[in-house]
Amino acid sequence: MSKREDYVNDELFQPAHISSEKSETIAGPSLSFWKDAWMRLKKNKSAIIGCIILLALTILAIFGPMMNDFGFDDQKLTRANLPAKVPGIEKLGIMDGTDDMGNDMYDMKNVEEGTYFWFGTDGLGRDLWTRVWQGTRISLYIALLAAAIDMVIGVAYGGISAYYGGRVDNVLQRIVEVLVGIPNLVVVILMILVLDPGIISITVALTITGWIGMSRIVRGQILKLKGQEFVLASRTLGSSDNKIISKHLIPNVMGVIIINTMFTIPAAIFFEAFLSFIGLGLQPPLASLGTLIEEGYRNMQIFPHMMIYPSIIISLVMIAFNVVADGLRDALDPKMRE
């Protein structure tokens, strides 16, 4: 103890008054559910990249078709089947208006000097850049609409089922049990056959059974929450039903609703494109990403550019939505909270 005596003097052996409150403070700021989720999402690099891609694609879907002078159904057979040509990039040897053989198609077709089709043209000479973004717009529109309808029906159905419980729940759930057995694919195809393809009919076909997943998740979540102790605690403390619903149920159910909706959107985009590909898509001159891919596929062996650009865009849309949905799930899932 000799060394210690140098700095530990007698004076230090006086009672200290340490406030015990200091040790009781909670480390770290207390965060609301949404703030906390946002913090998590911000840390997820791939989700942020996904968000940025999604934003960029949305902006292009809205403004892309206006970025040049070609209309989405301006046909001109003299400029049909042109590969992509982009100012600047053309010097790199890609997207320079040449075909596989290296022939400059723009020259061969006597297209005016200085004309650029950024994604090339299709068999009728329509500008693919305009058509691709127009198609993205329609695909996104169908998907968002379908997801929104799924959400409304699903939340209402699941909510009613869980809230009223008892016989109502029993009847509603028996119906779901039968419906859930029907493969989505079958329903969608049959509906399109009956309804004739169009934006509304495709949306309707997608939502016919699409809401079931949402309703089950919402019902499950509400039932789980109803039995949980914090709700019971709140009730014993005298909270009204409205308060319990708005303060406890909705914030906790919102998470799963958002996550599920985020996964519905890419699924709807996929189904729309899928229907188009098997010949049940939108009718010309309307185009969605799916119909563009189908059209491109038919010409792929000779004019691959018609297939490749819409394929890249749909893949980007799907990847971005999936990544963001994954990120949201990780951010919102209370199980992952430390």
Place this chain on the structure above:
Amino acid sequence: MEHILEVKNLHVSFDTFVGEVQAVRGVDIKLNKGETLAIVGESGSGKSVTSKSIMRLIPNPPGRIKEGQILFQGKDLAQYSERQMQKIRGSEISMIFQDPMTSLNPTMTVGKQIMEGLRIHQKMSKSQATARALELLKLVGIPNAEARLKQYPHQFSGGMRQRVVIAIALACNPKILIADEPTTALDVTIQAQILDLMKDLQDKTGTAIILITHDLGVVANAAQRVAVMYGGQIVETGTVDEIFYKPKHPYTWGLLASMPKLGASDTDLIAIPGSPPDLSDPPKGCPFAARCPHAMKVCVDHMPDATEVSGTHKAACWLLDERAPKVEKPVEASVGGAR
């Protein structure tokens, strides 16, 4: 006396997103052959981390042994490679865990789980291992052992499962058994049975036991020596008698006072106010200072050294300094329930 295990100045940290959490800060432990040492402390005191560090079972990352030695029969386990450790685990040092419901593999028969260690360490043939497993099941008091061998863990009750866990741990006659809260998850009646079993087996095999617990009642019955842990450090060690009847550290007083006693009314139960220190930002001085009723100015900034009270009894508290005011153990604690 010969030390079979000697932990010297062990520091273990976890790198988390709030920074480095210093879970264990300079722990010294000596374990004698064939004895039972209890490590007592509340949750977060570092007792489990200490025991897992001895087995080198701290997941790395995020955990790491920052410094210190873990001398087992004179060799430093802290320097061992993973492969060398595999030879030690289960054969020389074994461990049993808190929750018997989750510490057995649900898709493997109980027999196979007991035999696994035997086949690895003692290179037994299948029939030898089966025979030994049968013997072990009988040893830990499981009736109808032949049939039980082929059953899956879900067919056993909690207490029976903990017996199986003990059988697994003792399969290769280890020199040290680390029991991490072995009875916490069990019913009170089963707790006593398991403790008796461990004591009984210790008498037969001479295995040294490190018993990790937060329950002083368990300690009194099962251990010869006690180490009290707080804030990642050992604040007091001594024999069971010394800790129960002549405790020197205010935290130990608090622990004893907060123990329920037979014949005392509910109001006599005394809690220690406050909560343990945040080990991501540990206090400079004594970790208990913030909750200590006798804290002095010196406690806040200076860590007390371990002061020898007797040959077997040490405590790290400034109150033991001759300059400190004389503070005696409060009366309530002296009633001491156990023994």
Place this chain on the structure above:
Amino acid sequence: MKGYILKRVLYMFITLFLIASATFFLMKIMPGTPLSNAAKLTAEQEAIILEKYGLNDPVPVQYVKYMANLAVGDLGISFQYDGRNVTSLIMSRIGPSAQLGLQSMIFGSIFGILLGIISAIRYNTIWDYGATFVAVIGKSIPSFVFAALLQYYVGVKLQWFPVAFWEGWEYSVMPTIALAVFVVAVSARFTRTEMLEVMSQDFITTARAKGVSGFAVVFKHGIRNAMIPLITILGPLAVGLMTGTLVVEKIFAVPGLGEQFVRSITTNDYPVIMGTTLFFSFFLILVILIVDILYGVIDPRIRLAGGKD
């Protein structure tokens, strides 16, 4: 358990009955008869054909007849293939589809599970990120986009495998890969999650404390427990594969059920559409039923022992 299975089988039949009825009436609403595709016919010929397809009866009679035939597995007669029985048409088309489905299921899940395991044991390393990236890509890119690009680059450009048709095992390579991508993605993600969950459980620590080596811990204790819940993704996988076969068979001109279905849609061959729809529904419902029962059989062990649900 018996009661549960009975209940499920009952629901299965109700669902099938509903699908069959809905399909029947939907088809009745739709325009087109077997005559739409034929050239000019005399009134007499028309009458004969309508009689042949039973289209002269009132709709309720047709419905009862249809359901009665269905009960004995008779799906009616194709409009397109001059009087060919739909049931035998479907049967003749199952082979290639089943082969593609099984091949992609087996290879896809083996590869996916391996990827998932690597991801989990190399958690948060470049391996994990790489595998996760592959899984996201595989789940996101539509099967027909992938199949078309595969056909163009590997088939047409590199000429490694035949571009289309069905004349030997090498013809099945590209369609199998195109279908398997989805299986790989789904099983890799699922395995990763399950493995991470299992590897964090207490019994893994017990095994390590026994001195079991890292490799053996992963394989003997980890994977076996992680694999059981994998049964649950068989249902979604079957659905995904079935969706995939429609487009992939179309792209690679495989004479399977999917290709037939797409063709019948474009030619308005209603009996074939109905028959295939019912067959698909029956198959999927059966798969999901089997999966649920299988899981129910294994479940108690997990529910009781595996830990918290």
